[in-house]
Amino acid sequence: MxxxxxxxxxxxxxxxxxxxxxxxxxxxxxxxxxxxxxxxxxxxxxxxxxxxxxxxxxxxVDAVLALSEDEEGAIALPDTGDIRADLRGVLRAIVDEYNDPKIDTITRALAVESLTDPTLNTQITGRVLGPLLEVTKDRLRAGQRAGQVAEGVDLGVAVELLYAPIYHRWVLRTNPLTHEYADTVLELALKALSPATINTVE
Amino acid sequence: MxxxxxxxxxxxxxxxxxxxxxxxxxxxxxxxxxxxxxxxxxxxxxxxxxxxxxxxxxxxVDAVLALSEDEEGAIALPDTGDIRADLRGVLRAIVDEYNDPKIDTITRALAVESLTDPTLNTQITGRVLGPLLEVTKDRLRAGQRAGQVAEGVDLGVAVELLYAPIYHRWVLRTNPLTHEYADTVLELALKALSPATINTVE
Amino acid sequence: MxxxxxxxxxxxxxxxxxxxxxxxxxxxxxxxxxxxxxxxxxxxxxxxxxxxxxxxxxxxVDAVLALSEDEEGAIALPDTGDIRADLRGVLRAIVDEYNDPKIDTITRALAVESLTDPTLNTQITGRVLGPLLEVTKDRLRAGQRAGQVAEGVDLGVAVELLYAPIYHRWVLRTNPLTHEYADTVLELALKALSPATINTVE
Amino acid sequence: MxxxxxxxxxxxxxxxxxxxxxxxxxxxxxxxxxxxxxxxxxxxxxxxxxxxxxxxxxxxVDAVLALSEDEEGAIALPDTGDIRADLRGVLRAIVDEYNDPKIDTITRALAVESLTDPTLNTQITGRVLGPLLEVTKDRLRAGQRAGQVAEGVDLGVAVELLYAPIYHRWVLRTNPLTHEYADTVLELALKALSPATINTVE
DNA sequence: AAATAAACGAGACGGTACGTCTGGTCTTGAA
DNA sequence: TTCAAGACCAGACGTACCGTCTCGTTTATTT
CATH class of the missing domain: 1.10.10.60 (Homeodomain-like)
Known part of the structure; x- marks a missing residue:
């Protein structure tokens, strides 16, 4: 060799x-x-x-990485203090990307590779998905400090609660991906992550 | 022809x-x-x-369908009245299947097909995934009648809240799939679906 | 295999x-x-x-064999009793073939294969060249019976004496291949093969 | 360029x-x-x-030329007056060379080139084969002067009569190349070139 | 029971793409 | 500037499968 x-x-x-x-x-x-x-x-x-x-x-994978690295650190989440609005922007943007035919095709290709080849899976999750999850966790951490997100929650699970439903619907094409859907997911996720106590109806 | x-x-x-x-x-x-x-x-x-x-x-796809049809309608969720326990059983069972190497390999193959071929995607989601989602919705509906799940919630979104995080973690291999993880997801999902009002901290 | x-x-x-x-x-x-x-x-x-x-x-090799087998046993030498005339016809015909550009190219290709690959060499000499040499030996044998060719001569060497000079000149392109050349070779070969005694000059 | x-x-x-x-x-x-x-x-x-x-x-070709030029004009035929003995030495030496595996391989390579590339063919015949043919013609010319070779014979053909059968048998591997074979060829060639008249049997 | 017609096992076919190898040209760094 | 090293474009190599297409050979109705 x-x-x-x-x-x-x-x-x-x-x-x-x-x-x-x-x-x-x-x-x-x-x-x-x-x-x-x-x-x-x-x-x-x-x-x-x-x-x-x-x-x-x-x-x-290299091609996609080269693309995203051209955009140079664009993967930053806003922090306006309004966690609902900040995350809504991200989720809607992701929905838009999945609905763009070109991005859809390329991302499906990456998903196939990820399923097939563990080596590429590591690269993809590490270098494409990873940074997004990290900045999202950062934003949620800020939410914790601001009292909008419960202290004890596992942020790794929290970000999956936000992104996984959209991903699931996109991969399996079970239902159309819309902004409304993204908003619904966000509401449920925020409720799940909420620090509030719950008054169980008796 | x-x-x-x-x-x-x-x-x-x-x-x-x-x-x-x-x-x-x-x-x-x-x-x-x-x-x-x-x-x-x-x-x-x-x-x-x-x-x-x-x-x-x-x-x-036919091979997998033949497998699951041998097990003959086993895709029924229990309804003991304890929605937490019933769903916990399902989620843990799914985690166990994903952790079985043979099922893992076959299921990844189906996922690849689903991503690649829209026709097969329809069959897979319709005949393999669909029934599971339906019986889960049924169980959640029973939960609504029992006052454990909020009335207004979109059950299509609700089932995704339960299953999508596990699927996401399995496809992308971001973290190990354990029973603890399944339980955490279930707790958050139940909180999100809860009919209770929330006492915002003042 | x-x-x-x-x-x-x-x-x-x-x-x-x-x-x-x-x-x-x-x-x-x-x-x-x-x-x-x-x-x-x-x-x-x-x-x-x-x-x-x-x-x-x-x-x-197969292609060339198919060609020559189409012509169906054309590899027969005439026997008019006049061995000089019979062989002259053959040698001139061979010269004509070597001078035909298409046959020249194909025959050179066979020669290269023969030099390079022992397996193909066996096939080529056995199935293309061999039959020609055999019928020529037959004709020379008839010449022996007619008293035109010496009894003791090794016919394997005799046919080489006839054909080798032409082949040599063709392969190495040392001089043009003409009918006159063929005739000269024939005269010398016949003299060499002649049964006559020789009057050494004293 | x-x-x-x-x-x-x-x-x-x-x-x-x-x-x-x-x-x-x-x-x-x-x-x-x-x-x-x-x-x-x-x-x-x-x-x-x-x-x-x-x-x-x-x-x-250059490599082979360099080889033979190291041996520096070794391509000289002896002239002892006994043309039979002199030529026998040359023919046997050639047979020995063809039977040496290394020389065999290299010479076949040259032959392939000669068949394939006209430019190299010119070089090979001109610089490797040519000198041998020339000195042989010189020796035959001396034979003519000594009355051992007929006056009218074309020496270009005469040398081919000597060398071509051996070359033919070597290229085509039709029969083993031995000293006996070389001697037989020599006898026939000398008879063909002989100045003697022939007493045709009546 | 015999005839018939379809599905079967086998595998050759025209193709596409694979991953490797070599040919001959072009580029880079060290001497 | 010349060289060794070797990356480059090009394209043939021989292999693996594709999906289609005969071949006889079962196998299961029809007559």
Whole structure:
């Protein structure tokens, strides 16, 4: 096994490959995405892809990471003090992304990879999903300090309560994803996380 | 296009194919599952598969359905009056299934199909997931009548609140799936669905 | 190793492959002949070639054999009693073939294979060259009976004396191949094979 | 196209390349000889080979030429007055060379190149084969002066009569190459070239 | 019981893409 | 500036499967 020397790597080819991968997956879908087509579209030899990535999934993950890293730390949640409004903005934005056909296709491709290849799953959850969950936890922590979120709650579970229902509905296409749905989920989640005592009806 | 006559279908071949598909997907994973291998393992001609199923995904869905239909309507939720205990049993059982390597592998395969092929997605959500969601809604409705669940709540959202976090954690492997986790999710969900008023802290 | 069943073999594909191989080797030469191009030209999948032949050289040998077997036993030498005239016809015909660009190209390809692959060398010498040498030996044997060729001469060497110089000149392109050359070779060979005694000059 | 400056050429690299080429062709055969392997074995960049030679065949030809030029004009035929003995020595020596596995392999490689590439063919026949044919013609000319070879005979054909049968048998592997065979060929050739008249049996 | 027609096992077919290998060109750093 | 090292584009290699298409051979009605 010969490990190539990264210092000699052609940045131009790398960009061309990542762009071609994103374009093609949006055009033909993940199942019909081929390394051969990526190479052809990028004007690159197949070996140049195989030299640097182990699979088409890895190329795609890199492509998506390159995308999100271009936007440079845009993954910051607002903190206006109004936790309901702040989270509503995030959830609605996520719904909008899932409803964008291009993002939908690419994200489904990532989801397939995540299900299939544990290595890529680690990368995807660590570098794409992870940061979002972290900033959300930060926002919820601020909510705890402000008395809007119960002290004892496990924030790891809390963020799943917010995002998982939307993800579930998107993956399984059980029902349409709308802003109203996002709002409903948010209301229930906030109630669940609320620090308030509950007056059980007797 | 010639539509074959189902009355002449060989039940023996059908069973052999479904079993071979389940065995193989557990052995080599979904990505490396091939129609050719299923046919060879089942001792069957490839055409016999293509005659009755449009894709390897469809075979797998049928195989899983055959499995669950063997267990014959087992998808009934208990109703002991204690909604917390009843749901806890279900959630823990789901966690156990996801933690079973064979079921894990097969279910991931179905999830991949669901993401990839809208037709199969419809079948999977309709015939595998759907019944579970329905009986859960029934149980929650009983909870509403018993005053344990708020009246106005959208039960479609309610069941997602219960199941989606577990699904999310399983798909993305963000954290281990345990009974404790299931219990935590249940507590939060029950609080969210609770009919009680909330005493906002002043 | 799976050995295919010859009874199911497609005669149509076989012919198309052999024809495509001959056409292509004449067009682009042996070094640039590829299995891929043969398959494409023949309208055939690559596997259909690899199923029945181990290499492009083997295809070519079969193609040439098919050619010569179409001409059906044409490899018979005349026996008019005039051994000089009979052999002159053969040698000139061989010179003409070597001077035909298409035959030249194909024969060079066979020669390269013969040099490179011992297996194909056996086939080529056995099935293409061998029969010619045999009928020539037969003719020389008749010459022996007629007293035109010495009794003791090794006919294996005798046929080489006739054909080798032409082959040598063709392979190495040392000088042009003409009828006159063929005639000169023939005269010398006949003198060498002559049963006559020699009057050494004193 | 950039023509490199020969004065700057590294003699050390040149020798290393030629030696590597000879070693490798003897080891793996001509078909599996690659420029990449030559470069690696010689401890040289591929470009250094492509800078000075157009193809692997050209390298090999140069390598063989370098070999024979080291032996410095060794290509001289003895002239003891006994033409039979002198030629017998040459023919037997050639047979011995063809029977040496290393020389066999390299010579087959040259033959393949000669068949494939007209440019290299010219070089090979001109610089390797040519000198041998010339000195042989010289020896035959001396034979003519001594009355051992007929005056009118075309010496170009005469040398082919001597060497072609051996070459033919070597290339095509039709029969084993032995000293006895060389002697038989020589006897027939000398008879053919003999100045004597022939007493046809009546 | 014989005839007939469909489904069956087997597997060859035209294809697509795989991941690897080599050819010949271009780029980078060290000497 | 030349070289070794090796990345690059290009494209053929031989393999694996795809989904379609015959082949005989069961198997199960129809006659």
């Amino acid at each position: 010969k490990t190539p020397n990264p210092s000699r790597r052609s940045e131009q080819s790398r960009r061309a490959i990542l762009n071609a991968a994103l374009d093609l997956v949006a055009e033909v879908g993940y199942a019909k995405l081929t390394v051969e087509a990526i190479a052809a579209r990028a004007g690159v030899g197949k070996q140049t892809i195989y030299r640097w990535w182990p699979s088409k999934g890895a190329v795609l | 010639k539509t074959p006559n189902p009355s002449r279908r060989s039940e023996q071949s059908r069973r052999a194919i479904l079993n071979a598909a389940l065995d193989l997907v557990a052995e080599v994973g979904y990505a490396k599952l091939t129609v050719e291998a299923i046919a060879a393992r089942a001792g069957v001609g490839k055409q016999t598969i293509y005659r009755w199923w449009p894709s390897k995904g469809a075979v797998l | 799976k050995t295919p069943n010859p009874s199911r073999r497609s005669e149509q594909s076989r012919r198309a492959i052999l024809n495509a191989a001959l056409d292509l080797v004449a067009e682009v030469g042996y070094a640039k002949l590829t299995v891929e191009a043969i398959a494409a030209r023949a309208g055939v999948g690559k596997q259909t070639i690899y199923r029945w032949w181990p290499s492009k050289g083997a295809v070519l | 950039k023509t490199p400056n020969p004065s700057r050429r590294s003699e050390q690299s040149r020798r290393a390349i030629l030696n590597a080429a000879l070693d490798l062709v003897a080891e793996v055969g001509y078909a599996k000889l690659t420029v990449e392997a030559i470069a690696a074995r010689a401890g040289v960049g591929k470009q250094t080979i492509y800078r000075w030679w157009p193809s692997k065949g050209a390298v090999l």
